Amino acid sequence: MNPRPESHWTEDDFIQSFYGLKAEDEHVRSCTDCASRVQKMAAVHAEVVRPPEVPPELLAEQRRRIHQRMELISRGWHPLRWAGALAAMAALVFVLLLHRSNPPGPLNDPFFTEVSAMDQNPAPRAIQPIEALVGDDNPE
Numbered sequence: 554m555n556p557r558p559e560s561h562w563t564e565d566d567f568i569q570s571f572y573g574l575k576a577e578d579e580h581v582r583s584c585t586d587c588a589s590r591v592q593k594m595a596a597v598h599a600e601v602v603r604p605p606e607v608p609p610e611l612l613a614e615q616r617r618r619i620h621q622r623m624e625l626i627s628r629g630w631h632p633l634r635w636a637g638a639l640a641a642m643a644a645l646v647f648v649l650l651l652h653r654s655n656p657p658g659p660l661n662d663p664f665f666t667e668v669s670a671m672d673q674n675p676a677p678r679a680i681q682p683i684e685a686l687v688g689d690d691n692p693e
Contacts, residue, residue, distance in 0.1 A: 562587050567594060 562570075562581065569575035571594055581587045676684060 562590075567591065571595075571598070 561584065566575060567587075567590060570577055570581070570591065577591070581591060
């Protein structure tokens, strides 16, 4: 009986091997197709994770522009910086100066008398409407 020939690796096998979850077996070492796929995956990964090449002149120019902007911000005083707060404060002062409160009404108004009587009644508030319905309308 012939030994069963080893089958090629699946995509899952290659991915597990790439992340170190599966060790390369004898098949990958002997099969040129599978070995080339493993090498191709490694080459693509190395290309993807390679940092981009940035010329030092570009970085130096960026640093100079950042420092220039920082100096402009610290040196300059913008006149409109406080305009919103000053406008809100002026509006508040204007409203407070022109605010006229309503003059107090007469203290012997029937509404105030009724409210004062309800407040001084010792019965609970829930009973007060019932007492008003049952109570005497004819004072004697």
